[in-house]
Amino acid sequence: MMYKNKLIALTIGLLMISLVSAAGVSSPYWKNNPLVMAKGETKTINLNLQNMVGNNDIVFNAELVKGSDITSLSKTSYAVQAGTSDTYLPLKVTLPKDIKDGETKTIRVEFTTSSDKETGGVGLTTGFVVEFNVIAEGNAESNVNWILIILTLLALAVLIIILWMIFRKRKSK
Amino acid sequence: MKKGMIIIFICLILLTSLVSAGIFDAFKKITGYASSQTVNVSVSVSGANPAYIPAVSEISAQDPTEDSSKVIHFNFTICDPDGESDIDQTSGQANFSKASETTRYNTSCVYEGQLNATCGSFACNITMWYWDGSGTWNVAVNGTDKGAQTVVFNSSTTFTYNELRAMVITPDNITWNSITPGTTNQTADNDPVTVNNTGNYDGTINMTGIDLHGLTIDTEIFGVDNFTVDVETGGSPAAECDGTYLVNDTTTSISNTDTNPGNLSAGGGAGQETLYYCIPDVPLLSTQEYTTSKAGNWTITYDV
Numbered sequence: 001m002m003y004k005n006k007l008i009a010l011t012i013g014l015l016m017i018s019l020v021s022a023a024g025v026s027s028p029y030w031k032n033n034p035l036v037m038a039k040g041e042t043k044t045i046n047l048n049l050q051n052m053v054g055n056n057d058i059v060f061n062a063e064l065v066k067g068s069d070i071t072s073l074s075k076t077s078y079a080v081q082a083g084t085s086d087t088y089l090p091l092k093v094t095l096p097k098d099i100k101d102g103e104t105k106t107i108r109v110e111f112t113t114s115s116d117k118e119t120g121g122v123g124l125t126t127g128f129v130v131e132f133n134v135i136a137e138g139n140a141e142s143n144v145n146w147i148l149i150i151l152t153l154l155a156l157a158v159l160i161i162i163l164w165m166i167f168r169k170r171k172s173k
Numbered sequence: 174m175k176k177g178m179i180i181i182f183i184c185l186i187l188l189t190s191l192v193s194a195g196i197f198d199a200f201k202k203i204t205g206y207a208s209s210q211t212v213n214v215s216v217s218v219s220g221a222n223p224a225y226i227p228a229v230s231e232i233s234a235q236d237p238t239e240d241s242s243k244v245i246h247f248n249f250t251i252c253d254p255d256g257e258s259d260i261d262q263t264s265g266q267a268n269f270s271k272a273s274e275t276t277r278y279n280t281s282c283v284y285e286g287q288l289n290a291t292c293g294s295f296a297c298n299i300t301m302w303y304w305d306g307s308g309t310w311n312v313a314v315n316g317t318d319k320g321a322q323t324v325v326f327n328s329s330t331t332f333t334y335n336e337l338r339a340m341v342i343t344p345d346n347i348t349w350n351s352i353t354p355g356t357t358n359q360t361a362d363n364d365p366v367t368v369n370n371t372g373n374y375d376g377t378i379n380m381t382g383i384d385l386h387g388l389t390i391d392t393e394i395f396g397v398d399n400f401t402v403d404v405e406t407g408g409s410p411a412a413e414c415d416g417t418y419l420v421n422d423t424t425t426s427i428s429n430t431d432t433n434p435g436n437l438s439a440g441g442g443a444g445q446e447t448l449y450y451c452i453p454d455v456p457l458l459s460t461q462e463y464t465t466s467k468a469g470n471w472t473i474t475y476d477v
Contacts, residue, residue: 024239024339024372030307031477033336052239053341053371085238112472121348122385122450123470124366128338131477 021126022053023060023080023113029132034104040097040140047109047130049078050085057081058113062089067107070094070134099136106133220255223323227252227292229314232332237303239339240371240437244298245269248285249327251316252292260284264317264324265295269310271334277301282314304434304444307336307373338475339372347450354457358410365406365447368473370432377476378430378446382419386467387459395463397421397471399452404429406449413449419471426476448473 026048029035037043049060060078064071071093080087091107099105108131229249237243249267253259265282282297295316313328347361368378382397403416404427417427427448435443465471 020341020343021345022239022339022341022371024337026236026335026337026339026372028234028236028333028335030336033308033333048236048335048337050239050337050339052241052339085236108477121346121464123465124342124345124347125470125472126340126342127381127472127474129474129477130338 020054021113021124022051023058023126023128024050024052024085025060025111025128025130026050027130027132031131031133034133034135035093036135036137037093037095038138038140039095039099039101039136042092042094045091045093046088047091048085049080049087049089049111051080051082051087052085055082060087060089061112061114063110065108065110066131067093067105067134070096070105071107073109093134095134095136097140101136101138103136104133105136106131220253220259220318220320222254222259222318223321224251224253224260224316224318224325226250226314226316226325226327229312229327229330232312232330234333234335235301236335237301237305237307237337237373239337240303240341240369242303243301245301245332246296246298247312248294248296249282249314249316250288250292250294251325253318253320254291255318255320257287257289257291257293259318259320260293261317261319261322262293265297265314266316267295267297267299267312267314269299269301269312269332271306271308271310274306274310277305282316301334302436303337303339303371304373304436305334306375306434307334310334334373336374337372338374339370340473340475341369341371342473343367343369349452352452352455354455356455357453358414359452359455360406360411360413361450364413364449366450366473368432368446368448369437370434370444370446371437373434374432374475375434376432378427378432378448379424379474379476380417380419380427380448381424381472381474382421383465383469383471384421385463385465388462388464388466390459390461391467393459393461393463395456395458399454399456401451401453402427403449403451404447411449411451414451414453416449416451424474432475 051058058080062073062076064073071091078087111128113126227250230247232247235245251260262284266280267282268276268278270276277299279297279299282295285294285296287293309331312330315324315326317324348363350362352359380402384397385395387393397419400419401414401416403413405412419425430446433444437444
């Protein structure tokens with residue numbers, strides 16, 4: 001091993017091919033803007049993946065770091081073409097029915113980006129974290145159609161009255 | 174008799190002062206009416222009732238576009254009890270506002286046409302920018318009518334402008350072309366690395382560093398904990414050499430960073446942060462090239 005007074009070349013300038021790394025992730029919920037959901041409710045949140053700067057297609061690699069008990073990723077790798085902002089990562093969030101009112105869950109998705117370009121030396125890349133709270137509030141609306149139930153009961157009541165009247169008429173004869 | 178004569182006399186005086194025609198003028202067709210001529214008369218009948226704006230269309234949550242603008246389209250209904258024709262079709266205006274943010278306007282919303290006997294609709298486009306703050310924005314619209322000419326408002330609507338975490342880093346690698354083991358305060362050759370905030374995130378910057386491996390002997394490691402990052406530079410020793418030390422594979426908050434969301438085209442540092450790198454104490458390692466290509470790039474992220 002050669003140490004002192006020898007050179008360590010951390011990189012070679014010729015390897016510096018690309019100069020820019022760019023990307024973006026937009027989210028409808030963030031630290032100061034929590035998602036409020038009813039207990040038992042399911043909602044789909046779309047995270048918007050963007051690659052508007054530069055000419056390189058990139059791949060967003062997503063990892064669900066927090067919140068796997070209420071959501072999941074359908075896939076973890078998203079290819080986003082250069083100059084586009086219309087790629088979405090859907091997060092289907094479901095709160096359990098037995099969660100307490102006001103209880104908070106946290107979802108955290110971490111993204112790293114990669115492209116097929118080559119960098120030398122200490123390569124730098126962009127990464128993004130989307131983290132937000134999900135707060136339980138109230139119960140999900142029941143799927144029961146109350147109008148239909150009331151109408152059915154009314155119809156039954158009318159039918160019973162008609163039958164009773166017919167029965168009474170026959171009895172009086 | 175004398176009294177009657179006085180009354181007749183007074184009447185004659187009054188008639189004389191009111192009528193200038195003589196008795197024979199009747200034959201000259203002087204009638205007392207104005208002379209006849211053709212006159213074009215345009216009469217605009219406007220109602221006295223002010224218009225009102227009963228509805229503004231819902232605006233869904235909007236994703237900003239990285240390093241660009243976003244046109245948000247919506248429309249609103251304006252009605253006038255005096256009839257749709259009394260609505261001033263050039264009067265539609267709208268704006269989006271939020272505390273501490275620049276208000277975005279459209280002062281010439283387009284009249285889309287009649288909805289019914291008393292109502293019409295305006296279509297508005299308002300351009301939002303990538304640095305406009307995330308959160309709830311208020312929507313205010315106004316218009317007027319031809320008759321009462323009272324400007325009427327509706328500011329009952331809001332929409333959410335989403336948080337966009339976006340950045341452009343330049344360059345996307347850093348180099349020390351040749352450094353000697355055992356030396357101190359070696360700054361990078363090609364910094365600063367500029368982090369352009371092409372979104373609206375307002376906060377600080379983190380970095381996750383990973384140990385460098387030798388390109389020839391890849392088992393030999395140049396620990397990332399030998400590197401510092403700082404927003405300052407210059408001086409002796411260089412200011413960046415007392416910056417934040419990186420930790421292998423661990424997200425580290427870089428002190429004093431600020432994403433500073435703003436219009437990058439405006440210059441003056443708006444939307445920009447600069448990072449400088451240093452190796453305060455170069456470790457004793459063998460002579461070869463060290464690179465992140467073996468174990469992975471360093472990642473710049475925004476704090477949560």
